[in-house]
Amino acid sequence: MDIVRYVTPLLGKSQGENRFRLMPTDDYKDSAATATVKVTAAHFASVAYTWSDGESPQEGLLLLAGGSSDAEPATAVWLDSWHTGRALMQFSGTVGADGVLRLNGSYAAPSGPDWGWQIHIHPGEGRGGRITMHNVVPGEDPYQVVELVLER
Template structure:
């Protein structure tokens, strides 16, 4: 998929609200958020964003690449000062019929098998980034929603 073509409607600066929680039974915590979507090195796209965990400012970066043809999947790496610490998380994914880019990754759990993580990039004009945690044997549940406006 051509990631540059996909993000072109999203290019620029955004303001919004970040909603986050740890567990599906937890209430969401809201904070102000910003995001900047850019093309970098001609063939890549990045989304740099800020939010707050209620105590301190946080930031993240999603760097995405697309295959040479629309049939090839997108790949991405993600870092977030709160969620990933000092680690890079790797993803691959495709755009669904609804136009949403769905990226799949995983991370090591303290005990047992790896857990999954999904990032959904919803296209403009209702730009949103949602993130879902996947506990082995359970249904994915949303932990982050970054709702953006120009």
């Protein structure tokens, strides 16, 4: 997929709200958020964002790559000061019929099999957009952890 063409409706600076919860039974905590989406090195896109965990400011970066045809999957590298610490997480995914880019990755759990992490990018027709992140516990349905709603 051509990632530059895909992120075109999201390009620029946006402000919005970040909703975060750790466990599916927790209430969401809301905080102000910002994001800057831009084309990087001609063939890549980056999404740099800020949010707060309620105690301190946090930031993250998603670097997206995609081939020149729609048949090629997107790949990504993600880091976030709260979620990934000093590690990078790798993803791959595709755009569904609904226009949402669904990226899938995994991370090591303290014991047992790796857990999954999903990042979904919902383009907003030039008005901003929405990014959701989901935790995937082995044997369980994914649950939403983060919702970042952006507006220009």
